Amino acid sequence: MLKMMSRMNILTVSELNKHIKDLISKDAVLSGLWVKGEISNFKNHYSGHFYFSLKDEKSLLKCVMFRSNASLLPFMPEDGMKVIIRGYVSVFERDGQYQLYAEEMQPDGIGALYIAFEKLKKKLEAEGLFDASKKKKIPYLPRAIGVVTSSTGAVIRDIINVLSRRFYNVNLKLYPVQVQGEQAAGQIAAAVRRLNELDNVDVIIVARGGGSLEDLWPFNEEIVARSIYESWIPVISAVGHETDFTIADFVADMRAPTPSAAAELAMPERAVVENRLDSLMLRLRNAIMKKTSMERLSLKRIEGSVAFRQPFNRIYQDRMLLDVQKKYMQKALSALNTNYRNRLSLLAATLDTLSPLKSLARGYSITKSKKDGSLIKSIHAVSVGDRLEISLTDGRLGCTVDSIGEDNNG
Amino acid sequence: MDNREVTFEQAMAELEEIVKRLEKGELTLDESISCFRRGVELTKYCNRKLDEAERSITMLIEGENGVTEKELPDMGQGR
Numbered sequence: 001m002l003k004m005m006s007r008m009n010i011l012t013v014s015e016l017n018k019h020i021k022d023l024i025s026k027d028a029v030l031s032g033l034w035v036k037g038e039i040s041n042f043k044n045h046y047s048g049h050f051y052f053s054l055k056d057e058k059s060l061l062k063c064v065m066f067r068s069n070a071s072l073l074p075f076m077p078e079d080g081m082k083v084i085i086r087g088y089v090s091v092f093e094r095d096g097q098y099q100l101y102a103e104e105m106q107p108d109g110i111g112a113l114y115i116a117f118e119k120l121k122k123k124l125e126a127e128g129l130f131d132a133s134k135k136k137k138i139p140y141l142p143r144a145i146g147v148v149t150s151s152t153g154a155v156i157r158d159i160i161n162v163l164s165r166r167f168y169n170v171n172l173k174l175y176p177v178q179v180q181g182e183q184a185a186g187q188i189a190a191a192v193r194r195l196n197e198l199d200n201v202d203v204i205i206v207a208r209g210g211g212s213l214e215d216l217w218p219f220n221e222e223i224v225a226r227s228i229y230e231s232w233i234p235v236i237s238a239v240g241h242e243t244d245f246t247i248a249d250f251v252a253d254m255r256a257p258t259p260s261a262a263a264e265l266a267m268p269e270r271a272v273v274e275n276r277l278d279s280l281m282l283r284l285r286n287a288i289m290k291k292t293s294m295e296r297l298s299l300k301r302i303e304g305s306v307a308f309r310q311p312f313n314r315i316y317q318d319r320m321l322l323d324v325q326k327k328y329m330q331k332a333l334s335a336l337n338t339n340y341r342n343r344l345s346l347l348a349a350t351l352d353t354l355s356p357l358k359s360l361a362r363g364y365s366i367t368k369s370k371k372d373g374s375l376i377k378s379i380h381a382v383s384v385g386d387r388l389e390i391s392l393t394d395g396r397l398g399c400t401v402d403s404i405g406e407d408n409n410g
Numbered sequence: 411m412d413n414r415e416v417t418f419e420q421a422m423a424e425l426e427e428i429v430k431r432l433e434k435g436e437l438t439l440d441e442s443i444s445c446f447r448r449g450v451e452l453t454k455y456c457n458r459k460l461d462e463a464e465r466s467i468t469m470l471i472e473g474e475n476g477v478t479e480k481e482l483p484d485m486g487q488g489r
Contacts, residue, residue, distance in 0.1 A: 140419040143463060151469060151482075160467055160482070169465040174482060176469055198470075198477060273460065280425050281453045287432035288446040295439050 014093065021091035024098060030089040035100060036108050037061065039081045050077065054085065054100065062099035063087075069103050082108040113213055117220050120247055124222070129229045129251050136234040136253045138265060141273065142202035144171040145266050146233070148191040149207040151176035155259045159205065162263035167270045173201055179208040184218035189227035196231050203266050204231065206248060207238040207259040219246035228252055238262035360393035367391075370398065379404050418459045425452040 011019070024030055037054035044050055048067030053060050063085065065073075077083065086104040091097065106114045124130065145163065149155045156174055163170045175195060177187040188206065195204055206228065208219060218224060219239045228235045228251045237252035238259040249255040256262035302308065352358075356366065367376040370387035382388065382401050390397045416424075428449045432442060468479040 139417065140422070141417075141459070144466075156482075164465075169461070169463050171463050171466045172468070173479065174467075174469045194470075194472075194477075270460065276422070277425075277453060277456050277460075280422075280429050281449075283429045283433060284425075284446060284449040284453070287429065287435075288442060291432070291435060291437075291439065291442045294435070 013096070017091060017093040017096050020096075020098075021093055024089060024091055027089075032086075032088055034084055034086050035061065036082070036084045039077050039083060040079050042077055042079050044076075050102070052077065054083075062097060063102050064099055065102035065105065073105055075107065077105060084108050084114075113217060113220075117247070120220065120222055120225070121250065124225055124247065124251065129225060134229070136232070138234050138236065138254055139202045141268060142266060144173060144201040146195045146201035146204040147172060147174045147207065148177055148188055148195070148204060149174070149259070150179045153209060155179075155207050155209045158258075158260045159207065159263045162260045163267050166264065167267045170267060180211065180215050180218060185221035185224050188218060189221075189223040192224075192227040192231050192235065196233055199233075201233060204233050204235045205238060205256075205259070205262045205266055206235055206252065207262055208240065209259065210241040210244070216240050216244055216246055219248040221247070224248055225251045236262045236265055357393070360391065363393075365390050365392050379406060416455070418456060421452050421456050421459070425449055425456065428452070 035054060037056050040053045040055050040060075042050065042052040048070060050063075050065040050070045052063050052065075054063050055061070065087075084106045085100065085102045087100050087102040089098055089100055092099055128134065147156060147159055149159075151174060160172065163172060173195075175191040177191050178184045179188070192204060192206065195201055206219075206224075208216065216239055219237070225247045228237070228248055234253040235251075236254045236256055237246070237248045238256040238261060239246045239248055242257035245255075254265060256265050306313070356364075360366070368374060368389050368391070369376060369382070370389050374381070376382060376388065382404065384401050384404060386401045388399045388401065390399060428445050431437065432445050432449070437445060467482045469482050470477050471480055
């Protein structure tokens, strides 16, 4: 017997529990599921974790919800409460105990709606329907306000009251729709589209009073969400109470906590606008008065200056200066004249000593070729028979070369 | 100047801008005066806009000939 066992693969308890845990964690169903049941043995541990069981008529399931998720719960679970839980199943190895690790918990009944809500919210968010960049600006002073809500009940009355109080000559167009029941979503969506077609309002309020999640449900329908997203007229949503959030709220360009608040967001108080305008007008007047009085002051300063008091002073002064300058100039000119004349006679004397005329008078002559008029400086420039012209001090001689003789000492 | 396309909001924004520029005092006298004129014009425009609309509270009713507007019993005048 012992021998046989030794041949088998013997596991420790820890190894077995680990193996089961691994098996369970590979299971697609167990790794993310919704379970519904009734809470029992609920313990809110001092660590912040919740320990409890979930049971139905036949079975019991151990559950734990860790503090990180438990702290986000909007309600405190208690024994006997029917809930729907989202979580995963895993094994607590120490005790060999499989259990549900709860991540989210909803009271049952609205649980199904809640799941649908979360699903649609995720889908539309992924599509970008909630993007802040797509939100349109609510006009400051709309010429007309469209309201999509029931024609009866407190909502439209509250909206009209608030609008009238803030801005008496308000222009409101109610597009009546059912706000709960089967027809509601389709009617709300059609109303938003129709107001866009008619194009006679600057902002649309989509509103409904408080109610259960089921009552508010039409505002969680995709068709309503899309109509709001596609509206090029800005939409303010006001559905239920302050704590209620619907898909319509996420898509709308602005979410108001209540219908009355939506009316306040849609229309400014006339008195406030008038005050703002008055104060701007006052500042405008003050600014222009300050400017003109400053300009007047600097004008006075200029008028008071010497130039304005004795305007010809400057001209007289300049004329005097001009006269002085003129005299200077005349003096300088005549000095220049004398200077030039002296230089001229000096140059003429120099020129005289260099003149060839004096040399000719002393008996020298200048010989030129008759042919081309070139000056003859050497016997080599002429041949026998060439005709020459010799200039003397009192005239010229035409000559012909008879002979050429070279000076030996030349 | 044509104001038909200017919204109340744009007019207010322009008015604020003009007041700020004028208050800085860096403009010439001529510029200041034309700014002032524009400011007065915008103020008048805004005041006119405030009074322009007549009070009208209606319900839209779809019919064979399109939408008609029916006056709502005036619930707002009570307050």
